[in-house]
Amino acid sequence: MKQKALGCLALLIAVPLLCGGLVFAFSEYQIRRVYDIPAVSLTIPADEASLARGKHLVEVIGGCPECHGYRLQGRPDFLNVPLIGQIPAANLTPHQTGVGSVYTTADWERAIRHGVGHDGRALIGVSSSALQHLSDADVSAIIAYMQIIPPGKREIPPRQLGLLARPFILISLLLPEAENDIMPALVIDHYASQPPAPEPGITVAYGRYLVLLTCVECHKADLGGGSEPGEGMNITTGGNLGHWTETEFIWAIKTGRTPEGNSLNVTYMPQDRLRHLTEDELKAIWLYIQSIPPVVRERAPGQ
Numbered sequence: 001m002k003q004k005a006l007g008c009l010a011l012l013i014a015v016p017l018l019c020g021g022l023v024f025a026f027s028e029y030q031i032r033r034v035y036d037i038p039a040v041s042l043t044i045p046a047d048e049a050s051l052a053r054g055k056h057l058v059e060v061i062g063g064c065p066e067c068h069g070y071r072l073q074g075r076p077d078f079l080n081v082p083l084i085g086q087i088p089a090a091n092l093t094p095h096q097t098g099v100g101s102v103y104t105t106a107d108w109e110r111a112i113r114h115g116v117g118h119d120g121r122a123l124i125g126v127s128s129s130a131l132q133h134l135s136d137a138d139v140s141a142i143i144a145y146m147q148i149i150p151p152g153k154r155e156i157p158p159r160q161l162g163l164l165a166r167p168f169i170l171i172s173l174l175l176p177e178a179e180n181d182i183m184p185a186l187v188i189d190h191y192a193s194q195p196p197a198p199e200p201g202i203t204v205a206y207g208r209y210l211v212l213l214t215c216v217e218c219h220k221a222d223l224g225g226g227s228e229p230g231e232g233m234n235i236t237t238g239g240n241l242g243h244w245t246e247t248e249f250i251w252a253i254k255t256g257r258t259p260e261g262n263s264l265n266v267t268y269m270p271q272d273r274l275r276h277l278t279e280d281e282l283k284a285i286w287l288y289i290q291s292i293p294p295v296v297r298e299r300a301p302g303q
């Protein structure tokens with residue numbers, strides 16, 4: 001009897017220890033793993049139109065200032081949670097305290113589209129799951145713009161990961177690719193060649209391109225949204241948008257007011273940034289939404 005009890009006790013201690021050890025070993029491997037990503041050849045433009053495109057991509061479509069803070073000078077406390085750790089968002093400016101002072105074109109490309117830092121290691125908390133879809137021309141326009149932003153002095157401390165960050169790295173592997181905002185480098189296909197961006201215009205193809213870059217991370221790949229607060233609502237024609245006109249859709253994004261009379265909760269929906277999408281871009285997104293299957297998630301039992 002006594003032996004059996006001791007055996008059970010040993011199991012009770014050994015199993016969690018083993019699981020903990022495995023999570024630790026897996027996360028340690030992923031944190032230390034060095035990605036060897038071949039540099040793509042990019043031509044960095046210098047003309048006014050490309051720089052303006054770069055600014056629009058940085059500020060509106062890529063939302064870099066939302067995480068990298070005022071004038072992209074970095075945020076020491078981007079994420080600071082006891083036991084999970086402190087993950088600052090880098091100072092991107094060309095000041096000597098910023099990564100812009102040392103970054104090569106290849107470094108920028110890897111950080112933005114692959115979620116991999118200048119040391120070859122996976123970045124945490126970046127939005128490369130969305131940004132991986134940037135075309136060569138668009139990522140080049142972003143890099144061009146980053147080179148003309150004013151330098152800003154701001155020392156950013158190094159990343160520190162707590163013990164509780166480790167299970168999240170494992171969870172990140174289980175997230176759908178489009179929603180992996182923990183360690184996107186884990187799930188991105190680093191060897192896929194980038195299709196050219198569809199020509200900007202009011203077309204389904206360009207609408208899809210914009211949606212992949214700006215909406216899918218919250219509204220999910222099928223745009224059917226999720227059930228948690230902060231996960232976007234259903235924006236297919238199976239939801240409220242089935243009753244909206246194009247004008248009402250544009251109005252909703254521009255003003256934050258829906259035809260149902262609701263105000264969008266701007267804590268979760270970045271309407272203040274997205275209202276700067278151009279009318280043509282919103283028309284393209286609207287066309288794309290019309291072209292995809294409606295999702296009727298609310299009525300599905302058990303969800």
Ligand code: HEC
Pocket residue numbers: 057058062063064065066067068078087088089090092099108111112116117118119122123124125126127131142159
């Ligand atoms: C969702 C928040 C978020 C968005 C949006 C975002 N970043 Fe970041 N970025 C971060 C965080 C957090 C880090 C630091 C990650 C780390 O240290 O593991 C980072 C790091 C970086 C780095 C430094 C990599 C290194 O070598 O240390 C670069 C460069 C970068 N981001 C560029 C950009 C650009 C350009 C954009 C817009 C196109 C952008 N980021 C959008 C959160 C974000």
Ligand code: HEC
Pocket residue numbers: 210211214215216217218219229230231232233234235239240241252258262263264265266268269270274285
């Ligand atoms: C950071 C997450 C996030 C991103 C990115 C995002 N949304 Fe949202 N969106 C939300 C959330 C959360 C809501 C629900 C807001 C509320 O509860 O008021 C929402 C609501 C909406 C609604 C209102 C739906 C309704 O039935 O009232 C529309 C339309 C919408 N989003 C369109 C878009 C489009 C188009 C994009 C891309 C250009 C986008 N969103 C990007 C999070 C996001």
